[in-house]
Amino acid sequence: MKVVKVAVGVIVNGDEILLSLRNPQQHQGGKWEFPGGKVEAGEQTVDALARELQEELLINIDKTSCKPLIRVEHDYGDKQVCLDVYTLTRFEGEPQGAEQQEIRWVRRAELANLKFPDANEPILAQILKPDFLA
Numbered sequence: 813m814k815v816v817k818v819a820v821g822v823i824v825n826g827d828e829i830l831l832s833l834r835n836p837q838q839h840q841g842g843k844w845e846f847p848g849g850k851v852e853a854g855e856q857t858v859d860a861l862a863r864e865l866q867e868e869l870l871i872n873i874d875k876t877s878c879k880p881l882i883r884v885e886h887d888y889g890d891k892q893v894c895l896d897v898y899t900l901t902r903f904e905g906e907p908q909g910a911e912q913q914e915i916r917w918v919r920r921a922e923l924a925n926l927k928f929p930d931a932n933e934p935i936l937a938q939i940l941k942p943d944f945l946a
């Protein structure tokens with residue numbers, strides 16, 4: 813099966829992280845996600861991340877503030893994904909759910925109470941480490 817390469821952004825503001833609710837008709841619909849999307853052929857991952865965050869949230873990120881956090885490979889059975897996850901702290905514009913999706917700033921300690929796709933487990937573990945972003 814072909815692996816879908818995905819650029820994912822953990823957008824951090826102090827102790828809060830920006831989440832986006834996947835639309836019900838999408839793969840893994842109805843679950844919270846870190847915004848991002850598929851990397852196109854020939855595209856650099858951070859460029860894909862910037863493009864996706866512009867499309868989904870109408871923000872312009874500072875690519876130099878993007879730091880690799882973790883790579884997660886996960887097989888959903890119907891779909892295999894490789895998530896390249898970056899933290900970022902600097903962007904311009906006020907985030908909006910440009911694709912009619914709900915968005916929400918959530919404190920790190922609250923993340924454990926929300927439903928995420930299975931692939932996100934190791935990402936959440938990284939974010940919940942005491943030295944995250946230290």
Ligand SMILES: Nc1nc2c([nH]c(=O)n2[C@H]2C[C@H](O)[C@@H](COP(=O)(O)OP(=O)(O)OP(=O)(O)O)O2)c(=O)[nH]1
Pocket residue numbers: 816818819820838839840844845846847848849850864891893895929930931932
């Ligand atoms: N963005 C994002 N995708 C995730 C996360 N966790 C996870 O398993 N995924 C999966 C779900 C999808 O199969 C894939 C991302 O695809 P996507 O649907 O967001 O791609 P896209 O934004 O380019 O959207 P589309 O135009 O294809 O609908 O990665 C996550 O935290 N964020």
Ligand SMILES: [Mg+2]
Pocket residue numbers: 847848849850864868
């Ligand atoms: Mg997306």
